Amino acid sequence: MILSLSKTYDPKPVESKWSRMWQDKKVFASKIDKNKKSFVIVIPPPNITGALHMGHALNNTLQDVLIRYNRMLGFEAYWVPGTDHGGIATQNVLEKMLKSRGKRKEDIGREKFLELMWNWHKECGDTILNQLQKLGCALNFSPENVRFTMDDKRAKAVFASFKNLWDKGLIYRGERMINWCPRCGTALSDIEVEYEEEKSKLWHIHYPLENGERGITIATTRPETMLGDTAVAVNPEDERYANLTGKKVRLPLVDRIIPVIADEKVEKSFGTGALKITPGHDLLDFEIGQRHNLLIETVISFEGKMTNCPPKYAGKSIQTARKEVVEDLNAGGFLEKEEHYKHSVGKCYRCMTHIEPLLSEQWFVKMKTMAEPAIQAAQKEEVKFYPETWKKPFIEWLKNIQDWCVSRQIWWGHRIPAWYCAKCSKNGLIFSENGILNRITFKHGAKPIISDNKPDKCSDCGSDELVQDPDVLDTWFSSALWPFSVFGWPEKTAELAYYYPTSVLVTGYEILYLWVARMVMSGMEYMGRIPFDYVYIHGTVRDKHGKRMSKSLGNGIDPLVMMEKYGTDAMRFSLISQAIGGKDMPFAEESIIGGRNFVNKLYNVSRFISMNLNENPKTNVQAKPELSDRWISDRFHEVMQSARKYMLEYDLPNALLTIYHFTWDEFCDWYLELAKPRLQTEEKDHVMCLILHIFSRIIKALHPFMPYVTEEIYDSLKHSIGGKEFLINETYPASDAAASDSEALRTMSSIMDIIVEIRTIRAQFEIHPSKEIDVILASKDAKALDNVKENSSYINRLAKVSNLKFTADNAKPKRAVSAISGPFNIYALTDGIIDFEKEKDRTLKTMEKLSKELAFCEEKLKNPDFINHAPEIELKRVSERKKETSGKIERLRKILEELD
RNA sequence: GGGCGGUUAGCUCAGCGGAAGAGCAUUCGCCUUACACGCGAAGGGUCAUAGGUUCAAAUCCUAUACCGCCCACCA
Numbered sequence: 024m025i026l027s028l029s030k031t032y033d034p035k036p037v038e039s040k041w042s043r044m045w046q047d048k049k050v051f052a053s054k055i056d057k058n059k060k061s062f063v064i065v066i067p068p069p070n071i072t073g074a075l076h077m078g079h080a081l082n083n084t085l086q087d088v089l090i091r092y093n094r095m096l097g098f099e100a101y102w103v104p105g106t107d108h109g110g111i112a113t114q115n116v117l118e119k120m121l122k123s124r125g126k127r128k129e130d131i132g133r134e135k136f137l138e139l140m141w142n143w144h145k146e147c148g149d150t151i152l153n154q155l156q157k158l159g160c161a162l163n164f165s166p167e168n169v170r171f172t173m174d175d176k177r178a179k180a181v182f183a184s185f186k187n188l189w190d191k192g193l194i195y196r197g198e199r200m201i202n203w204c205p206r207c208g209t210a211l212s213d214i215e216v217e218y219e220e221e222k223s224k225l226w227h228i229h230y231p232l233e234n235g236e237r238g239i240t241i242a243t244t245r246p247e248t249m250l251g252d253t254a255v256a257v258n259p260e261d262e263r264y265a266n267l268t269g270k271k272v273r274l275p276l277v278d279r280i281i282p283v284i285a286d287e288k289v290e291k292s293f294g295t296g297a298l299k300i301t302p303g304h305d306l307l308d309f310e311i312g313q314r315h316n317l318l319i320e321t322v323i324s325f326e327g328k329m330t331n332c333p334p335k336y337a338g339k340s341i342q343t344a345r346k347e348v349v350e351d352l353n354a355g356g357f358l359e360k361e362e363h364y365k366h367s368v369g370k371c372y373r374c375m376t377h378i379e380p381l382l383s384e385q386w387f388v389k390m391k392t393m394a395e396p397a398i399q400a401a402q403k404e405e406v407k408f409y410p411e412t413w414k415k416p417f418i419e420w421l422k423n424i425q426d427w428c429v430s431r432q433i434w435w436g437h438r439i440p441a442w443y444c445a446k447c448s449k450n451g452l453i454f455s456e457n458g459i460l461n462r463i464t465f466k467h468g469a470k471p472i473i474s475d476n477k478p479d480k481c482s483d484c485g486s487d488e489l490v491q492d493p494d495v496l497d498t499w500f501s502s503a504l505w506p507f508s509v510f511g512w513p514e515k516t517a518e519l520a521y522y523y524p525t526s527v528l529v530t531g532y533e534i535l536y537l538w539v540a541r542m543v544m545s546g547m548e549y550m551g552r553i554p555f556d557y558v559y560i561h562g563t564v565r566d567k568h569g570k571r572m573s574k575s576l577g578n579g580i581d582p583l584v585m586m587e588k589y590g591t592d593a594m595r596f597s598l599i600s601q602a603i604g605g606k607d608m609p610f611a612e613e614s615i616i617g618g619r620n621f622v623n624k625l626y627n628v629s630r631f632i633s634m635n636l637n638e639n640p641k642t643n644v645q646a647k648p649e650l651s652d653r654w655i656s657d658r659f660h661e662v663m664q665s666a667r668k669y670m671l672e673y674d675l676p677n678a679l680l681t682i683y684h685f686t687w688d689e690f691c692d693w694y695l696e697l698a699k700p701r702l703q704t705e706e707k708d709h710v711m712c713l714i715l716h717i718f719s720r721i722i723k724a725l726h727p728f729m730p731y732v733t734e735e736i737y738d739s740l741k742h743s744i745g746g747k748e749f750l751i752n753e754t755y756p757a758s759d760a761a762a763s764d765s766e767a768l769r770t771m772s773s774i775m776d777i778i779v780e781i782r783t784i785r786a787q788f789e790i791h792p793s794k795e796i797d798v799i800l801a802s803k804d805a806k807a808l809d810n811v812k813e814n815s816s817y818i819n820r821l822a823k824v825s826n827l828k829f830t831a832d833n834a835k836p837k838r839a840v841s842a843i844s845g846p847f848n849i850y851a852l853t854d855g856i857i858d859f860e861k862e863k864d865r866t867l868k869t870m871e872k873l874s875k876e877l878a879f880c881e882e883k884l885k886n887p888d889f890i891n892h893a894p895e896i897e898l899k900r901v902s903e904r905k906k907e908t909s910g911k912i913e914r915l916r917k918i919l920e921e922l923d
Numbered sequence: 924g925g926g927c928g929g930u931u932a933g934c935u936c937a938g939c940g941g942a943a944g945a946g947c948a949u950u951c952g953c954c955u956u957a958c959a960c961g962c963g964a965a966g967g968g969u970c971a972u973a974g975g976u977u978c979a980a981a982u983c984c985u986a987u988a989c990c991g992c993c994c995a996c997c998a
Contacts, residue, residue: 032958218994218995243998292997293997294997297998298998299998301998305996305998307997366998380996412928416926416927416994419926419994420994532992535993567934569990600946601935604937606936607928608935609935613935614947616960617946623960623961624958627961628957628958632957635957676937680937680945691958692962692963696962782964783965786951786963786965787964787965789952792952876942879942883978886979888977888979892978893978894941901941
């Protein structure tokens with residue numbers, strides 16, 4: 024039936040058929056099986072912000088390979104699916120959608136907005152799961168199996184974690200200088216700020232003395248913040264300013280009198296050596312301000328607008344204010360210099376808006392004590408990194424960890440489970456209207472009630488006027504619990520006991536700190552052990568020029584379009600084969616073509632097999648395996664051995680490429696070609712048996728990498744070879760215990776070499792491929808000659824030789840073109856007239872090469888240092904090569920003589 | 924300012940101590956009934972530079988140059 028099928032593989036119907044089938048039959052479901060060891064991966068849950076991109080495709084393909092492979096090794100392999108609510112990022116998506124309809128979230132209110140968010144979660148979550156399914160992921164997508172970072176069970180985990188940290192005093196509320204994104208309207212943690220070089224200016228501004236005399240000149244990149252300056256600082260060692268320290272200067276435009284102070288943190292060499300101090304809007308300034316008891320003036324609001332400043336600037340944007348302040352300073356004669364200056368500017372990792380350091384009351388988690396066990400685990404390699412290079416930065420980051428700001432002033436997320444009493448002072452709160460923010464502040468000394476449900480009444484005064492903290496938790500707070508929350512923690516479930524710790528976490532390095540480090544810390548904190556044995560870190564998929572793919576650059580490649588165009592297996596092949604050493608990969612669409620061609624090759628092998636398969640093959644054919652049979656079996660054995668070794672080292676690309684090259688370059692190009700004539704003889708069933716045997720194992724070996732085409736082929740072969748319903752339930756091919764048949768390998772390779780030599784002659788002398796020629800094979804090595812003679816049909820077939828003669832006489836016949844291969848002289852006899860010049864050229868060229876080789880060997884063997892220091896095996900190798908080469912040279916010389 | 928990676932064939936990258944490899948591209952010849960998404964053959968590299976270690980270095984070490992990432996409160 025396959026006979027009638029197209030010569031090229033059509034992935035679409037195959038993929039939709041199997042992906043549906045796999046789900047319907049629950050092939051990827053996992054059950055607790057105490058007799059088996061588990062192999063577990065929890066998916067890095069994709070944010071429900073839209074469609075999956077190339078990075079997701081790579082990340083999930085790699086996981087899928089590991090899951091399928093380990094399932095085939097006999098482990099109870101379980102890949103846990105889920106999605107992440109994605110906090111700010113997801114809220115931004117919806118806000119944008121609202122905006123396109125001319126609305127803001129405040130117009131519809133928190134409750135309605137959250138309703139929309141949940142609808143979006145359903146819609147987008149389904150899209151993502153569909154895409155993962157298309158990618159072929161061995162995930163069980165039954166609704167009850169799919170986790171979400173904000174579903175009820177995960178909410179319980181989040182509360183349990185929060186409560187635990189609170190009870191231990193590791194979570195606290197405090198007023199700090201935090202990173203504020205004015206566009207998202209929320210605080211961010213330190214690692215959520217991305218720094219980017221920007222061209223700017225360094226403005227030199229003169230602050231005159233109180234009495235109007237020459238004062239001090241500061242340098243700044245943020246002139247607009249001078250409106251909030253409450254001091255000027257210089258280094259205590261700086262002699263230039265020694266006489267000014269302690270004096271007062273007049274702040275231009277504002278007319279505030281501020282002191283000149285001395286602080287060690289000021290760099291003498293930077294700018295003018297004098298630093299304007301704005302404690303309300305800069306972290307360093309804030310610290311210096313604390314040390315010197317300076318006033319804090321807030322001149323930038325949470326909306327990113329000027330406030331509490333001369334009316335002229337009030338309400339204006341930072342950019343506008345900057346421009347006007349500079350103009351006004353210039354007009355007033357205060358601006359002394361404007362230099363071009365490049366510096367790095369902090370931006371929001373979600374919207375790339377400039378970050379404002381602002382003073383704000385937020386929730387923080389103390390990290391130092393939690394980091395310690397994680398550092399230990401990494402150092403003792405309880406958790407291992409692939410590639411290892413990440414171990415050091417991982418540990419260093421943990422060592423320098425700062426407290427984590429976990430509260431976010433957005434609506435989408437886990438609401439902070441803290442309740443305040445509107446009445447009493449002990450648990451009380453103060454509401455403060457602050458622009459768009461409806462901030463809550465503790466009353467002095469008050470403590471909130473930590474509860475996941477609204478408490479009936481205040482534990483202190485009995486009032487029922489309890490208000491929940493309006494903030495939500497950082498999305499990474501729930502992600503940090505993922506490896507055990509997915510199994511029902513804090514409940515002590517059977518799943519948790521069986522599946523935790525998981526086997527490997529597959530992720531990109533960009534979320535190593537944001538996510539991986541926090542999982543390790545919380546794994547240690549709550550489970551008492553690491554959440555995964557290995558962290559397998561891959562690179563970033565970039566565009567073909569190495570640039571980051573992004574919507575704004577328009578250089579993104581959509582994996583769905585690629586799957587549609589070339590097939591999923593082809594895209595997976597391309598991604599896997601480039602995922603080398605955790606390095607970034609420039610990805611070009613053309614690179615998928617190679618994968619598509621390979622998929623097509625496999626498909627055509629299966630067609631070839633189907634075309635040659637007898638309805639009722641005689642199964643008990645007892646035929647002696649011939650050379651090519653022994654050779655291919657042996658090669659398969661070697662290939663599987665090395666593929667398994669690569670898999671053990673998480674070197675997926677090399678595992679795949681090893682099988683790929685074997686399949687294409689050896690099985691197809693040599694073995695099948697040699698098998699073809701045998702299919703016309705009574706040997707046929709026997710040969711088909713072997714072909715099926717090898718090919719079905721190739722298909723199994725490739726299945727983790729290319730699940731669809733292999734499943735399809737396997738299915739089409741099932742009536743001949745039997746086997747399980749689905750490939751994933753088969754056993755991964757082992758390297759056969761059979762002893763390596765090195766003689767078969769050697770003989771085969773010398774025959775292959777002879778064939779290549781004859782083919783080269785044919786190509787060079789333009790002998791038409793269909794024209795058969797006569798060849799004489801001469802050698803003094805009788806044994807070698809015999810070995811080849813036994814399998815001379817291989818040469819007949821693959822080099823198109825009609826008449827092959829063997830002789831011990833090395834003499835070159837007239838009208839022959841010659842070549843040398845191993846111990847053989849090859850003489851190709853052609854009817855036509857031979858271009859003797861060409862032949863001579865060719866021979867001389869070979870001679871030159873051989874002479875060089877001989878010289879090289881001789882030189883080495885003459886070198887006493889080499890003889891004394893090189894290992895035995897190397898010595899042997901070189902002297903053997905010398906012997907072989909000089910033999911060849913001698914034979915070639917005779918041939919040359921006869922040419923003249 | 925610290926740390927990490929890269930520099931190998933026209934392009935994208937493997938190799939990481941014993942005489943340079945793959946895919947794509949190029950050239951030549953083939954529709955050889957599994958596959959032109961194919962088959963056969965060929966051309967193409969003083970492995971960034973300079974030193975060093977070694978009998979032997981693309982491979983190890985040290986500098987230099989350029990490129991790229993990550994981390995860091997230099998205004």
